[in-house]
Amino acid sequence: MLDSATEGHVTADGRKIGPVVLEMRAITLRFGGVEAIKNISFDVREGEIRAIIGPNGAGKSSMLNVISGFYNPQEGEVMYRGEKRPPMKPYQVARQGIARTFQNIALFEGMSVLDNVMTGRLNHMKTGLLGQAMWWGSADAEEVANRAKVEEVIDFLEIQAIRKTPVGRLPYGLKKRVELARALAAEPQILLLDEPMAGMNVEEKEDMSRFILDVNDEFGTTIVLIEHDMGVVMDLSDRVVVMDYGKKIGDGTPDEVRNNQEVIDAYLGVAHD
Ligand SMILES: Nc1ncnc2c1ncn2[C@@H]1O[C@H](COP(=O)(O)OP(=O)(O)OP(=O)(O)O)[C@@H](O)[C@H]1O
Numbered sequence: 001m002l003d004s005a006t007e008g009h010v011t012a013d014g015r016k017i018g019p020v021v022l023e024m025r026a027i028t029l030r031f032g033g034v035e036a037i038k039n040i041s042f043d044v045r046e047g048e049i050r051a052i053i054g055p056n057g058a059g060k061s062s063m064l065n066v067i068s069g070f071y072n073p074q075e076g077e078v079m080y081r082g083e084k085r086p087p088m089k090p091y092q093v094a095r096q097g098i099a100r101t102f103q104n105i106a107l108f109e110g111m112s113v114l115d116n117v118m119t120g121r122l123n124h125m126k127t128g129l130l131g132q133a134m135w136w137g138s139a140d141a142e143e144v145a146n147r148a149k150v151e152e153v154i155d156f157l158e159i160q161a162i163r164k165t166p167v168g169r170l171p172y173g174l175k176k177r178v179e180l181a182r183a184l185a186a187e188p189q190i191l192l193l194d195e196p197m198a199g200m201n202v203e204e205k206e207d208m209s210r211f212i213l214d215v216n217d218e219f220g221t222t223i224v225l226i227e228h229d230m231g232v233v234m235d236l237s238d239r240v241v242v243m244d245y246g247k248k249i250g251d252g253t254p255d256e257v258r259n260n261q262e263v264i265d266a267y268l269g270v271a272h273d
Contacts (some may be wrong), residue, residue, distance in 0.1 A: 005019060005020040005023075005043065006020070007019060007056075008045070008046070008047075008077070011238065015047065015217060016217070016220070017045050017046070017238065018035065018045055018047050019045060020043045020044070020045055020046075021044055021045060021046040021078075021080070021081060021189070021222060022043065022044040022067070022078070022080055022222075022224075023029075023041075023043040023044075023078075023079035023080075023192065024040060024041055024042050024043070024063070024066070024076065024191060025042050025076050025077040025078070025079060026039050026040070026075065026076040026077070026079060027041070027063070027066060027073045027076035027077075027078070028061075028073055028074055028075035029059075029062055029071055029077070030073065030074055034143050035072050035246050036059045036062040037062055037063055037066070038059075038245075038246040038247045038248055039075070039076070039245050039247075039250070040059075040063070040076075040230050040241075040243070040246075040247070040248045042172060042248065042251055043242045044190070044222060044224055045190075045222070045238075046096075046220075047216070047220050047221075047222055047261040048221055048222060048238040048239060048240070049153045049159070049212070049213075049216055049223045049225070049232045049237050049238050050222075050223065050224045050225070050237065050238065050239050050240075051224075051225050051226070051236070051237040051239075051241070052064070052197075052224065052225070052226050052240075052241045053168045053226070053227065053228075053230070053233055053240055053241070053242055053243070053245060053257075054176050054242055054243035054244050055244060057149050057245075058246070059243050059244065059245075059246040060226045060243055060245050061103065061194060061226065061264075062110050062144065063243070064192050064194055064224070065105050066067060066078065066224055067093075067098065067190075067192060067222065067224065068090055068093055068094075068098060068100050068192055069088045069089055069092060069094075069098075070082045070090050071094035072087040072088075076136070077177045078270050080098075080158040088113045089230075091123075092217060093122045094161060094186065094188075096125050097187075097189035097190060098101055098188060098189070098190045098191075098192065099177075099183040099184075099186040099188035099190050099191055099192070100121070100183060100192035100194065101179045101180060101182075101190070101191075101192070101193050101194060101196060102179070102194055103194040103195045103226075105165070105172075105176065105179055106177050106179070107167045107175060107178060107179055108165075108167065109166065109167050109168035109180070110166055110168060111167060112163065112164050112165060112166055112167070112169075113159060113163050113164070113165055113167060113178050113181075114150065114154070114163045114164065114168055115151060116164065116178055116181075116182055117150050117154060117178065117181045117182050117185050118147075118150050118185070119143035119182060120150075120153075120181070120183060120184070120185030120188075121150060121185050122127075122147065122184045123186055124142075124145075124146060124155045124186070124187070126195070127224075137262050138236055138255070145156065149185060150185050153181050153184045153185050155183060156184075156214070156215075156218070157177055157180060157184070158180060159174070159177060159210055160177065162174065163181070172200070172204075173200050173201070173204030173207070173208070176196060176197075176200065176204075176208065177208070177211065179197065180193075180208075180211065180212075180215075183256055184215060184221075185218075187219075188221060189223060190221070190222045190223075191215070191222070191224070192222060192224050193212070193224070193225035193226070193227075194223070194225075194226050194228055195207055195227055195228060196212065196216030196225060196227065197209075197227060197229050197232055197248070198228065205232060206212065207231065209232055209235065210214055210238060211270070212225070212236060213214060225237075233254070234254040234258065237254055238253070239251070239252060239253055240252065240253070240254055240257045241266075242257055242260070242263050242266075244266045249262045250262060250263040250264055
């Protein structure tokens with residue numbers, strides 16, 4: 001199905017998957033004596049939904065943190081759009097078009113939904129948020145564009161009704177959606193989602209799954225996600241990387257991974273959460 005890193009294909013449901021956009025090459029990450037990631041390679045194609053799964057402590061968050069620039073690995077290379085990425089700070093990675101959400105929600109609780117989503121535009125602002133706030137009434141071209149994008153995202157994620165509500169007053173599932181909105185406001189090419197359904201009830205999970213699929217479909221955003229809920233992962237993802245104790249033990253379509261004996265033994269048989 002995927003013969004070449006430079007070719008794309010169309011999925012059974014009609015979504016376009018492009019060439020490789022991000023490639024992790026032989027990544028090793030250590031914390032003192034702990035090897036959180038052991039010589040792992042995998043790639044991400046433009047427009048795909050790529051999951052990273054594995055039991056607790058497998059190294060999934062560490063991997064997402066390497067992609068987002070939060071950690072720089074001791075060994076290996078991150079190739080982005082065909083070029084080797086030098087060690088970078090997270091804000092530099094964000095400027096390259098990679099946005100993320102966090103496992104534990106990281107929003108400004110006292111600020112409104114609208115203002116929280118607006119912070120996602122920081123990378124697109126020449127004046128910075130404070131400057132924008134001071135000129136809130138006058139609306140120059142940059143501000144108009146930023147506001148328009150934020151309103152588009154708010155509409156898209158169906159959170160218009162709560163746009164003025166302080167985030168601290170919202171239920172958990174909606175906070176997660178606001179976090180997604182903030183990440184989307186940055187207009188990322190790659191969106192990193194760290195356990196987007198964690199702590200959600202069934203209905204909230206269904207909503208979030210739909211929004212992830214819609215974002216991917218509507219904006220063509222490439223999505224890399226970590227998720228514990230196996231049903232969600234198998235339904236959403238084009239391809240899945242399986243990690244266990246810092247090693248990669250599987251990589252392929254949901255069906256391939258489901259039928260991989262090493263994965264069955266090491267992961268699916270292991271209860272957690
Ligand atoms: N900042 C850190 N300092 C020291 N060790 C760390 C640090 N971050 C992660 N580790 C260790 O690295 C290993 C991988 O952790 P990581 O959080 O990446 O796993 P995970 O698969 O995301 O787990 P979970 O599903 O529980 O979130 C663990 O042994 C963890 O204790």
